[in-house]
Amino acid sequence: MxxxxxxxxxxxxxxxxxxxxxxxxxxxxxxxxxxxxxxxxxxxxxxxxxxxxxxxxxxxxxxxxxxxxxxxxxxxxxxxxxxxxxxxxxxxxxxxxxxxxxxxxxxxxxxxxxxxxxxxxxxxxxxxxxxxxxxxxxxxxxxxxxxxxxxxxxxxxxxxxxxxxxxxxxxxxxxxxxxxxxxxxxxxxxxxxxxxxxxxxxxxxxxxxxxxxxxxxxxxxxxxxxxxxxxxxxxxxxxxxxxxxxxxxxxxxxxxxxxxxxxxxxxxxxxxxxxxxxxxxxxxxxxxxxxxxxxxxxxxxxxxxxxxxxxxxxxxxxxxxxxxxxxxxxxxxxxxxxxxxxxxIENLRTDKVEYKNVTFENDLKLDGVSGRCVDLELTLRPGNTEDIYKKFAVRFAQNEQYHTAVSFRPYESVLKIDRKFSGSRRAIIHQRRSKVNSRNGEIKLRLILDRYSAEIFVNDGEHVLTATIYTDIEADGISFFADGKVEMDVTRYELKK
Structure with a gap:
């Protein structure tokens, strides 16, 4: 009843x-x-x-x-x-x-x-x-x-x-x-x-x-x-x-x-x-x-x-x-x-964009790598094994005003998620860090991005970092940054139901 x-x-x-x-x-x-x-x-x-x-x-x-x-x-x-x-x-x-x-x-x-x-x-x-x-x-x-x-x-x-x-x-x-x-x-x-x-x-x-x-x-x-x-x-x-x-x-x-x-x-x-x-x-x-x-x-x-x-x-x-x-x-x-x-989730993948062995330092944008509903796979290696890079970052949900970032410091082997520039107007938790496994600056990241969230899977699931974001949906840029030389493989898929 x-x-x-x-x-x-x-x-x-x-x-x-x-x-x-x-x-x-x-x-x-x-x-x-x-x-x-x-x-x-x-x-x-x-x-x-x-x-x-x-x-x-x-x-x-x-x-x-x-x-x-x-x-x-x-x-x-x-x-x-x-x-x-x-x-x-x-x-x-x-x-x-x-x-x-x-x-x-x-x-x-x-x-x-x-x-x-x-x-x-x-x-x-x-x-x-x-x-x-x-x-x-x-x-x-x-x-x-x-x-x-x-x-x-x-x-x-x-x-x-x-x-x-x-x-x-x-x-x-x-x-x-x-x-x-x-x-x-x-x-x-x-x-x-x-x-x-x-x-x-x-x-x-x-x-x-x-x-x-x-x-x-x-x-x-x-x-x-x-x-x-x-x-x-x-x-x-x-x-x-x-x-x-x-x-x-x-x-x-x-x-x-x-x-x-x-x-x-x-x-x-x-x-x-x-x-x-x-x-x-x-x-x-x-x-x-x-x-x-x-x-x-x-x-x-x-x-x-x-x-x-x-x-x-x-x-x-x-x-x-x-x-x-x-x-x-x-x-x-x-x-x-x-x-x-x-x-x-692989059944939702469309519009594959792939780059291999991209070597860069400072800031980088790649054609076709953007979006708010994205499956993004990254494999990082030092571009110079004699002088390993000091920091790598990927920024997403990005425009001139907003972004959320995942950064990695190989000398500390620490991965951080940071949403302080995501549009929040409150003094809430914006950053979290995790000690991850890395050998000589090599690491694998998989970012599952939806309109209001990011889930970062590290080294095929050894660690996961999750955060919600409420950034304006029009902010859909993705960019990369390296302090030092990084060699990177990138595979990006759009995710659509």
Missing amino acids: TSQTLRDARRYEEAMAQNITDQERPEFHLSPRVGWMNDPNGFSYYKDKFHLYYQYYPYDSQWGPMHWGHVVSDDLLHWEYLPSAIAPDMPYDYVGCFSGSAIELPDGKQLFMYTGVRKEAQPDGGVRDIQTQCLATGDGMDYEKDPRNPILTVEDMPENSSPFDFRDPKMWKCEDGSYRCVTVNDRADGTGGRILLYRSEDGYNWKFESVMLSNDGNFGKMWECPDFFSLDGKDVVLVSPQDMLPKDFEYHNGDGTLCLIGKFDETTKTFIPESDQAVDYGIDFYAMQTVEAPDGRRIMIGWMQNWDTCSNNRIPKGKWFGQMSIPRELSIKDGRLIQKPVRE
């Missing part, structure tokens, strides 16, 4: 979406149908299509009571908007239907588990948000919330657990037909996030198994949006820590991303990390979620935004806010998470 709250949201988004033209949106990155978007939810393959749900407030381009928006795709690049899937319409979730996941049940139904949020008076006289886990089942279009909701509460957590920070369930099906779920939770004293593991035989009745992994203050404070999967012979935990402190070039201040590679111990039901790294080293990437595609690929998508900048990055306020990253194929190589744009 569809609630009035959900019917209202569906009518509103259907009417207001007609006021947003394709030219006002990214070309191939997903944006909300209307209003506000944040975390990806329920990333799944169901009824022969990829389904993606997302944290959604249709009524404004700022955060509000969370609904679940809904899109489907055959190729992860062409997305069809469907009506909102769920809305905050029950006593246990009226503050919002927060993040969660989706699986297919044996009867063919799709099952959601999501975090329901309500307010509750506290003994000290204050009012706090209480977070619990809830279920809904449906057919890929309409969903019915479980009458037993909430199905996981503070009673289902270990001792010393906070009822205020218990969220973001990620489910998966095991080989024996049972189900597992991880959620994040803070200790009652607020000393750090941890990942809780639950088990179910049918997807509906869940029991606590273990504290799978504790933060213990190593990576920020509270964790959000956990994911857990096996990949290339290893087990992987992805999570988004809040309030990070920097660690050399590996992590940045604020809300960040974390990948832990290691092994899950079946006896103790705990995860044993062997290595750690950031998932994205740029400015705008958070709350990633993965799906296993029918062909076995592990594919990840993330919210292409930063909580510290999202309220004031786009001025004047637009008809929509928030984008998802390009979906990325994951692998592990030499103990490191590797990310590459989904191979389907």
